[in-house]
Amino acid sequence: MTAIGRLPASLTLVGAGKMGGAMLAGWLEAGLDPRAVTILDPAPSGAIAALCAERGIALNPADPALAAVMVLGIKPQGLEAAAVALSPLVGPGTLVLSILAGKTIADLKARLPGARAVVRAMPNLPASVGRGATGAVASAEVTAEQRAVAEALLSAAGLTEWLDAEAQIDAVTAVSGSGPAYVFLLVEALAEAGVAAGLAPEVAARLARATVTGSGALLEASPEDAAQLRRNVTSPGGTTAAALDVLMREDGLGRLMGEAVAAAKRRAGELSG
Numbered sequence: 001m002t003a004i005g006r007l008p009a010s011l012t013l014v015g016a017g018k019m020g021g022a023m024l025a026g027w028l029e030a031g032l033d034p035r036a037v038t039i040l041d042p043a044p045s046g047a048i049a050a051l052c053a054e055r056g057i058a059l060n061p062a063d064p065a066l067a068a069v070m071v072l073g074i075k076p077q078g079l080e081a082a083a084v085a086l087s088p089l090v091g092p093g094t095l096v097l098s099i100l101a102g103k104t105i106a107d108l109k110a111r112l113p114g115a116r117a118v119v120r121a122m123p124n125l126p127a128s129v130g131r132g133a134t135g136a137v138a139s140a141e142v143t144a145e146q147r148a149v150a151e152a153l154l155s156a157a158g159l160t161e162w163l164d165a166e167a168q169i170d171a172v173t174a175v176s177g178s179g180p181a182y183v184f185l186l187v188e189a190l191a192e193a194g195v196a197a198g199l200a201p202e203v204a205a206r207l208a209r210a211t212v213t214g215s216g217a218l219l220e221a222s223p224e225d226a227a228q229l230r231r232n233v234t235s236p237g238g239t240t241a242a243a244l245d246v247l248m249r250e251d252g253l254g255r256l257m258g259e260a261v262a263a264a265k266r267r268a269g270e271l272s273g
């Protein structure tokens, strides 16, 4: 990937776990200077420690400086405890970019009193291969320059959708933030069903995985929408129609997905505060 837009002059990543680490990889690939990055994480993984050593990224410096951008990649439940140490690192010119599920812009400002400009974003894990989907919303104080920087950072991970209202971000969390887990569960369930139908477990696992990755690739390459692609597989009176009669019945996948997304959205609301 080549440089995309206005990457920040300095960036502090707080919490370089699964999601923060994935985003960091995308930023470096997009051209962010590793010497402009500081990572704060009390127990970084071996991979992050090795990356920092290899690329000259500052890891847990004794006296971290104010940065143009502070990315919060810790768990929502850890915000309150982390905020004490982070507050002095947030100045009036700092853009706080949070990926914490549930934590509102007001929550972030309450925990980090120096924060003015806040972008609340919800990425997803395919960011680790540059194929993420992110929803984002900016506080009123975010300048055009800061928004361009946020756009560059988020777009390094893939698709970015700016939202009209912060209230929508819990729905984004429930759909695309958590969504990759639903897809991986589909692979697991399809493989298990294949075993029940008589396949060897390894064969079923390989077929299920290739079916989902192949369908994703087709969905991306095709101008047709998902419903039409589904119809393209479904021969009248054939095997797919028999399966879809089960999946599309009233209490089928649509209802289950609706309940699942509603539960995730509800949980995001519970994580606020």
Ligand SMILES: NC(=O)C1=CN([C@@H]2O[C@H](COP(=O)(O)OP(=O)(O)OC[C@H]3O[C@@H](n4cnc5c(N)ncnc54)[C@H](OP(=O)(O)O)[C@@H]3O)[C@@H](O)[C@H]2O)C=CC1
Pocket (backbone or CB within 6 Å): 014, 015, 016, 017, 018, 019, 020, 040, 041, 042, 043, 044, 045, 073, 074, 075, 076, 078, 081, 082, 099, 100, 101, 122, 123, 124, 125, 177, 178
């Ligand atoms: N995983 C995903 O697919 C997505 C996650 N998110 C959001 O990303 C955030 C992180 O999730 P995820 O990456 O899965 O979680 P991880 O546990 O993998 O990453 C969090 C990291 O933060 C570290 N950490 C804990 N406390 C502090 C602290 N005080 N200062 C600095 N670092 C700290 C953790 O260390 P330790 O392990 O030692 O606690 C860990 O390395 C969450 O808020 C989540 O809502 C958003 C979208 C998708």
Ligand SMILES: O=C(O)[C@@H]1CCC=N1
Pocket (backbone or CB within 6 Å): 101, 173, 177, 178
């Ligand atoms: O499960 C979670 O809470 C986080 C947010 C979206 C994906 N993972």
